[in-house]
Amino acid sequence: MPSPKSDSHDSFLRLYVECEESLRGYVRSLLPTLEDAREVMQNTAAVLWRKFDQLDHPKNFRRWAFGVARFEVLSYRRDKARDRHIFGEELITQLAQESEKIGMDCDREIKALKFCLAKLPPKQSALVQEAYDKDLKIKQIAEREGRTPMSVYKVLHRARIALADCIKETLEAEGAKA
Amino acid sequence: MKSDQEKMDLVGRYLAGEASAAEASRLEQLMFADEQLRKDFLAYARIDAFLPSIVSESASLVDFVQETETKKKFNRWIPVAVALICALIWVSSFSLLTSEPAEIAHFEELKNCRWINEKENPSVGDTIRVGQRIELSKGQAKLLFDTGAVIELKGPSILEIRNKNAAFLTLGSAEVLADSKESQGFILATPSSNFIDLGTAFSATVAPDGLSRLEVTQGKVNLIVEEDHDSHLLQQGEAIFVEPGAHKILTRIESGDETDQFRFPTISKPSTDDLADQSKGGSQITVPQGKLRTRPSFSPNPNVLIDGKGQSKQDSPQESLFFEHGSFGSILMDLGRAVSIRKINSYSWHQHNRIGDHRVRAHQGYVLYGFAGNHPPSAKEIGSPNSEWVRIARVNSDQFFQVHQKLDRPAQQACSIFASKGELGNYRYLLWDVKAPTFFGEIDVYETP
Structure with a gap:
């Protein structure tokens, strides 16, 4: 049998595809425009792929992906908040928690x-x-x-x-x- | 929605990016105190998130996966669909009678062009319509779509314009740049697959027999294999071949880090976990055709291909399998039983100790065949019309890396052959018809789980 890392690209794609839409809905709900959400989704996918070897078990991918996306949203907010009307971190965090509950199965x-x-x-x-x-x-x-x-x-x-x-x-x- | 109209208007304005600072701040305060408003906000935002992939022609990765799962359920809708299609054809026939196909692009640049039909001789600025076939026998033509997408066509090529964001490459070579917002999701279809741009640039080549090559030069591209409804995301610097035929076989070739670690961008390194590894004890390697290179200091050992590792250094004949200089041959692997195979990887490494650009022995060039029975046909039969050997894939890493000069050729290479969906096939015997002076270090065969 191949080792868990022997087919990391295929495994990543399979796992990412499974939760892509949920993740998109989640990210969109935390940012004011579709354009913002697209940018953060792209960053999130890149980070997930780059750090994929840090994932301890495939069954935790979805939760891990939501965590990474949340971090990326907050980071994006810090970059853009000065010149944009984006909710504060406290509300984003609250929305993220509530969104994670409904976002797992879309x-x-x-x-x-x-x-x-x-x-x-x-x-x-x-x-x-x-x-x-x-x-x-x-x-x-x-x-x-x-x-x-x-x-x-x-x-x-x-x-x-x-x-x-x-x-x-x-x-x-x-x-x-x- | 249970929240009142005024609150939902604020939600709508915020999520359209239209809310003023005061409106965003007021909405924020309201949402802190109102759980129902937060629920309605999330529901509204999620609709906005899902709509693009639902209404767009270029469906998302998920849609393709779901489509395969639900395909059978669509059967009951076939009569309705037929009626609908008939109605659409009836309606569209009026528009065809009353108007010409839409103009959606124009010729932006033409360099030394010769056209297959000599009566066609377009000039720069001439418009291009939906359905138009562009048949270039020589030279280069740059097409600019109204959406901002650009296709650079190199002759000989045949391209048909499908719509404002899609074209079909029947033959030849095209480079696509689709970095504007309107051109995102541009589809370049080929006889074997669809290449969907996710906001950047890629090149595609279609050989006369339908073998397609995709290379991503910038960003990401989604490769959709139509019959399989399966998708493969390729990133910048990655490339892939798609074999024609009902069962789509993909070939990914990558250059390594040129160390004994054999690290590649996505292809796994040589493994002891694969089915063919000698530690499993079930596989045998023989050389039915050709003469392996021998020296007084060593005799060739075919088992180096199944020892779970590549070469330990850049020029290591003892740890490599290769044919006598100037001759080629074939390598036969007996897996001991017919097995459902998921993936086959081959690895090579060679950089001459003294001659810097001498990397010819890193080149992988072979045709891979399979046979499921217990008594394999002769290797001499390959290529004949009545041969029982099943061709799995063709590999030419020089073509893949577009090697024009010796130094273009990576010194360490890996090739991974896999099916777009499911298994490569069920085989007991695998035969590599080798057509290059490759220093093979390892071959790994993975069973379908």
């Missing part, structure tokens, strides 16, 4: 989100597609659509709220059936 949540996305009204759905597929800022979408940035923001905001409500209902209904 598969059902993502499945429900896909289901709910299909139920959005066409106009909302189209705008969500445009915003997230093309990764455009609200101002850019407003220019393309000939609308005000505020009206675009409101549609997207309402869509996210509708999706959050739908996910909650879907997961509750699943729970009731089970």
